[in-house]
Amino acid sequence: MYAWIWRRLPGGRAAKAACSAVLLVAAVLLLWFVVFPVVDGLLPLNDVAVGEAE
Amino acid sequence: MVTIGVVVLLFAAYAVYGKAWRIDAEQHQMADELDKRWNRGAAADSPVPGQPMARMYVPRLDKKWAVVEGVRQADLRRGPGHYKKTARPGEIGNVGIAGHRISSVFWDVDRLRKGDVIVAETRTGWFVYRVVRQRLVLPGQVEVIAPNPDKPGQPPTKAMLTLTTCNPKFQNWQRLVVHAELEREQAKSLGRPAELKGLQ
Numbered sequence: 001m002y003a004w005i006w007r008r009l010p011g012g013r014a015a016k017a018a019c020s021a022v023l024l025v026a027a028v029l030l031l032w033f034v035v036f037p038v039v040d041g042l043l044p045l046n047d048v049a050v051g052e053a054e
Numbered sequence: 055m056v057t058i059g060v061v062v063l064l065f066a067a068y069a070v071y072g073k074a075w076r077i078d079a080e081q082h083q084m085a086d087e088l089d090k091r092w093n094r095g096a097a098a099d100s101p102v103p104g105q106p107m108a109r110m111y112v113p114r115l116d117k118k119w120a121v122v123e124g125v126r127q128a129d130l131r132r133g134p135g136h137y138k139k140t141a142r143p144g145e146i147g148n149v150g151i152a153g154h155r156i157s158s159v160f161w162d163v164d165r166l167r168k169g170d171v172i173v174a175e176t177r178t179g180w181f182v183y184r185v186v187r188q189r190l191v192l193p194g195q196v197e198v199i200a201p202n203p204d205k206p207g208q209p210p211t212k213a214m215l216t217l218t219t220c221n222p223k224f225q226n227w228q229r230l231v232v233h234a235e236l237e238r239e240q241a242k243s244l245g246r247p248a249e250l251k252g253l254q
Contacts, residue, residue, distance in 0.1 A: 001057075031061065036068040041127060047226040048160070048219045049125040049137070049152040051196035 069224070074158040080132040081158070084120035085109075092177040099177060104129050107136055108143050109175040110151065113253045115162050121174075125152045134159060134217075137199055141213070143174035144181045144239055149215040150199035155230075160219040163232055164188070171249045172215060172234045180247050183215045183234035190221055190228050198231045212236070 005023070009016040040046070088106040101107035101123035111118040125135040134153035141147030153160040166172075166185050174181040191198055197206035199216055213236035221230035240247050 028064070031064060032068060032072060036065055036072065039065065040069065040073065044226040046127055046130070046154065046220075047193060048130065048154055048229070049135075050191070050193060050198055050218050050229050050231075 070156070073154070074156045077131065077133060077154070077156070077158045081120055084122060084132055088120050096177075101136070101138075101142075103138070104132070106133075107176075110134065111173040111175070111250055111253055112166070112171070113173075113250060114166060114170045116253065118253065119153075119159070121151060130154055140199055140216075141201065141210075143176050143215070144179060144213060144236065146213050147201040147210045148199055148203055149174065149213075150218065151216070152218045155219045155221070155223050160217065160230075161223070163217055163219055164221075164230060166232050172217075173247060173250055174215065177242075179242055180240040181213075181215075182237045182240070182247050182249055184237050185232055185234045188230070188232045191231055193226070193229055195229070198229070198233075203233060 006016060006020070009019045011019075084106040088109065091106070103124040103126075105123055106120040107123045108121045109118060110121050119133050122129045122132045122135045123138060125137055129135040130152065134151050136142075137150035137152065140150035143149055153163075155161055155163075166188060168185055168187065170185040172183045172185065174183065189198075197203060198218065200206040201210035202208045202212075203214060203216060215234045215236070217232040217234075218229050220226050221228040
């Protein structure tokens, strides 16, 4: 998968490296601020109240 | 496979640090909001769900929070939450407060011992509670936040405050419960209670 992405990126080695870094940061930010908060809400880590929370 | 492993580790980091940071950020806002509400005077005394309703200090853990009204997930994302139907600080009955078991909230609540101080601050006064006992219960045991948690169903005779959080850490099959009893109250005009010395 990563080799395929590497081949698809334009430019020379430096440009590809820069592009990869940007993609990596974007992926991490997406996970951290969008995906993880949603997943966290679905997991039973957050039950701290007794009875039904209302 | 490596990618999945990295993502799982990243999620673990989020569950431990990311959420704690988010709550810290929300707490700054809640603290400001609480000051604003208190400056508005008595009109602000009926709590609004999702909005801060009091401050709580635990010197043993070196912590203070703005307590939010309500215990829905949306409320608890902002800090400890007050069970809406329970008493308010200082009242005869039982003030129920739930919080996440993460570093910026109730992570270390199991370290509280008998006699430790929990102070609640409202617009009108300071209320100094002392921990009387700690126990582990099942999630359905709502009697821990009953007005009289010692004799559920009976009318309350004491002013109590009860913290609930999940136990074990990062799991949900028990609740850790800390009961405290009101020792004394102090007027706002007398400044901070001596019990909070050394706490910011």
